[in-house]
Amino acid sequence: MSSRALRKAQREREEQEQLQKLQQEAEDLEQEEADEEDVPVVSAKASAFAMLEADEDEAEENDGDAQSENNDTEAHTSPVASASTKPAAKKKKKKKAKAKAEPPPDDLDEIDKALKELSTTSTSSQVPGTTVAGVNETVNETNRLLAIDTTHLHAQNEMRRLFGRAALEQQNDDDDGPPAANQAAGGNRRQQRRGQQGGGLAQALRGQGGAGGRSAGLAAMALRRNIFIQGKEEWPVATGGGLGMEIEEKRSDGTVLYKFVHNKMYQDVQGQFEMCVESMDPQRLVMLLQHNPYHISTLLQVSEIAKQERDFTVSGDLLERALFSFGRAVHSTFSKNLAAGTARLDFRRPENREFWLASWRYMLNLSMRGTWRTVYEWAKLLLSLSPEEDPYALWLVLDQYALRSRQDLDFLNLSRNPAMRAIHGDSPNVQLSQGLAEFKAGNKGKGRQALFTAVGRFPWVVARLMHELGVDAPPGVWGKEARSEREKLYSELYATRAKDVWNTPENTALLVEIAAAVPADVEGAEIDDGQISDAEARHVLLSETPALIALLPRKFTARVGSASDPLAPEDSMSSYATMRERYNDGAGPRQPNGLGDAAESLRELQGLHGWFTNLFPWFRPTDGGGAEGEGARPSEEEIEARIREAGVDEHTIVERTQRMMILQQRLMGGGGGEELDLAAFGPGLAQRGVEGEAPDGEVEQGRRARVEDAEHEEG
Numbered sequence: 001m002s003s004r005a006l007r008k009a010q011r012e013r014e015e016q017e018q019l020q021k022l023q024q025e026a027e028d029l030e031q032e033e034a035d036e037e038d039v040p041v042v043s044a045k046a047s048a049f050a051m052l053e054a055d056e057d058e059a060e061e062n063d064g065d066a067q068s069e070n071n072d073t074e075a076h077t078s079p080v081a082s083a084s085t086k087p088a089a090k091k092k093k094k095k096k097a098k099a100k101a102e103p104p105p106d107d108l109d110e111i112d113k114a115l116k117e118l119s120t121t122s123t124s125s126q127v128p129g130t131t132v133a134g135v136n137e138t139v140n141e142t143n144r145l146l147a148i149d150t151t152h153l154h155a156q157n158e159m160r161r162l163f164g165r166a167a168l169e170q171q172n173d174d175d176d177g178p179p180a181a182n183q184a185a186g187g188n189r190r191q192q193r194r195g196q197q198g199g200g201l202a203q204a205l206r207g208q209g210g211a212g213g214r215s216a217g218l219a220a221m222a223l224r225r226n227i228f229i230q231g232k233e234e235w236p237v238a239t240g241g242g243l244g245m246e247i248e249e250k251r252s253d254g255t256v257l258y259k260f261v262h263n264k265m266y267q268d269v270q271g272q273f274e275m276c277v278e279s280m281d282p283q284r285l286v287m288l289l290q291h292n293p294y295h296i297s298t299l300l301q302v303s304e305i306a307k308q309e310r311d312f313t314v315s316g317d318l319l320e321r322a323l324f325s326f327g328r329a330v331h332s333t334f335s336k337n338l339a340a341g342t343a344r345l346d347f348r349r350p351e352n353r354e355f356w357l358a359s360w361r362y363m364l365n366l367s368m369r370g371t372w373r374t375v376y377e378w379a380k381l382l383l384s385l386s387p388e389e390d391p392y393a394l395w396l397v398l399d400q401y402a403l404r405s406r407q408d409l410d411f412l413n414l415s416r417n418p419a420m421r422a423i424h425g426d427s428p429n430v431q432l433s434q435g436l437a438e439f440k441a442g443n444k445g446k447g448r449q450a451l452f453t454a455v456g457r458f459p460w461v462v463a464r465l466m467h468e469l470g471v472d473a474p475p476g477v478w479g480k481e482a483r484s485e486r487e488k489l490y491s492e493l494y495a496t497r498a499k500d501v502w503n504t505p506e507n508t509a510l511l512v513e514i515a516a517a518v519p520a521d522v523e524g525a526e527i528d529d530g531q532i533s534d535a536e537a538r539h540v541l542l543s544e545t546p547a548l549i550a551l552l553p554r555k556f557t558a559r560v561g562s563a564s565d566p567l568a569p570e571d572s573m574s575s576y577a578t579m580r581e582r583y584n585d586g587a588g589p590r591q592p593n594g595l596g597d598a599a600e601s602l603r604e605l606q607g608l609h610g611w612f613t614n615l616f617p618w619f620r621p622t623d624g625g626g627a628e629g630e631g632a633r634p635s636e637e638e639i640e641a642r643i644r645e646a647g648v649d650e651h652t653i654v655e656r657t658q659r660m661m662i663l664q665q666r667l668m669g670g671g672g673g674e675e676l677d678l679a680a681f682g683p684g685l686a687q688r689g690v691e692g693e694a695p696d697g698e699v700e701q702g703r704r705a706r707v708e709d710a711e712h713e714e715g
């Protein structure tokens with residue numbers, strides 16, 4: 001037992017003895033002086049109890065050691081002295097105690113009212129939507145909806161659910177098997193041809209087994225858990241090369257801003273990469289990647305080279321390697337905050353933009369496999385990293401990924417969140433997909449009503465969609481066309497990509513039924529004549545669809561940079577000076593026309609090369625028109641058919657052909673680049689390209705001479 005408890009027990013015993021003594025003295029006094037003094041017995045007893053209760057109150061209020069000693073001293077004091085010296089004080093304390101114990105009903109009501117008013121005032125003074133601690137509930141709800149389940153970021157998990165573990169293992173065995181086994185099993189002919197030609201990119205980029213005494217690629221590294229991509233044993237053994245992640249800011253709303261960083265060694269490799277890009281020699285990029293197998297920019301660039309060669313397996317593998325490198329570099333708290341929806345990245349930083357680009361291209365690669373659940377989670381991840389800016393305009397396609405992956409309810413909750421609605425606004429695709437999602441979720445009445453409203457507001461989008469589906473449009477939407485460039489872009493984006501979502505008997509019948517109920521004189525929403533934003537232009541450029549890219553204004557296509565950083569924002573924040581910036585700032589020798597000007601021309605020319613490659617699969621700007629030689633050049637009929645299939649205006653093709661020739665001539669005048677063979681487009685297209693007027697007469701003459709030479713060779 002503690003000393004305090006002992007003192008308390010002793011004090012209570014002494015007080016009890018004092019009480020008995022006082023009672024005895026009061027009784028004696030009553031008997032002896034009953035005739036002389038009128039002292040009621042009750043008064044003596046009350047006084048004694050008052051003194052006792054007062055002592056108890058003092059003991060409870062002052063439970064310290066010093067006060068305990070004072071109480072003990074007072075307990076030993078003569079009761080007569082105590083009663084004579086502090087009678088008034090004891091009575092006042094007694095009255096206060098009784099007042100606290102039994103307050104009048106009116107006073108109690110007033111106190112309650114005052115407390116209630118104080119509580120109401122305090123609550124009303126808070127910001128709406130916040131708790132007492134100052135946490136915004138709207139922000140919390142938005143973050144909760146943006147939370148990422150990292151298990152859905154791995155395509156293997158979805159493929160295992162779709163096809164089973166055995167089928168997935170069999171597929172891996174087939175992919176890793178030797179070319180001879182693939183040939184016996186009817187493997188693709190392109191892989192066989194690569195094996196005959198020396199292995200191609202796949203062989204050049206394969207991990208060097210046995211290097212440094214190691215014989216099995218990543219091995220133990222592949223067994224580690226990676227937030228984005230699980231490593232493969234055949235990948236080269238190497239570190240991230242100096243790629244890391246740091247916390248840039250912890251914000252008051254609970255979000256955490258991160259940034260990817262490059263150390264000095266990584267910056268040196270980045271400079272080598274820039275020189276390889278300036279040379280426009282793919283072989284130099286491949287060699288650089290062999291020495292730096294996890295350098296992000298090189299992985300993205302070589303991945304594009306593999307895709308242009310229609311080697312989608314190698315292209316996807318390089319993208320996975322890039323994301324694997326990002327996963328190894330993330331901060332220790334990034335995974336937790338990503339799962340909570342509070343992780344953020346600044347798109348203005350080039351190091352961060354590479355993650356956006358790698359993720360986007362990986363999503364396109366996953367779309368070819370049909371793993372839509374994984375694609376939706378990756379799209380949601382990119383949206384969560386910068387939901388306010390949405391630099392890739394993911395709202396233009398997130399709804400379709402959600403419907404394909406059967407995440408209808410998740411999309412409805414996310415799209416109807418107030419913060420998210422302020423971002424995507426009244427996008428036609430979101431409105432139409434919300435109605436379809438409601439219908440598929442079982443709310444058929446609500447879904448029909450939402451679709452009726454959307455069709456009435458955007459009849460031109462539905463008319464274009466029905467044309468894509470091959471369905472006759474009812475009077476309410478028949479003949480409706482977009483009224484501005486922005487509306488046309490939205491219509492083409494949704495109709496060409498969402499047609500597979502609607503192309504089922506049930507969904508098509510629902511669309512026709514709702515469209516037939518719309519009045520014929522419907523006017524639709526107010527005209528959307530706003531400017532196409534950078535995010536929307538970036539979204540279209542990265543879709544790699546020539547017909548859609550042709551709808552963009554020239555100001556965007558002229559800004560297209562390298563394949564590793566397309567359409568960089570104008571307020572880009574460089575963490576360190578690139579090689580081109582160092583040259584232009586006087587840190588190194590200048591080229592005759594300025595290395596910066598030449599680099600811009602090279603990047604624009606490279607963007608045009610990529611556009612024509614997507615439009616014409618046979619297009620090769622420097623090898624005579626095709627990978628297979630002269631015999632691979634297309635005929636006039638093939639060119640016309642391809643143009644009709646792509647839906648690109650011939651005027652756009654001619655204009656961009658002229659622009660490409662001007663850039664080529666400019667670079668040749670500056671001592672860079674190779675002669676462009678117009679026959680790469682095909683003879684007929686080359687002829688149409690010279691019929692227009694060029695702004696430069698000398699360029700026009702040179703172009704005509706090259707066309708005549710090409711036709712002479714064909715003759």
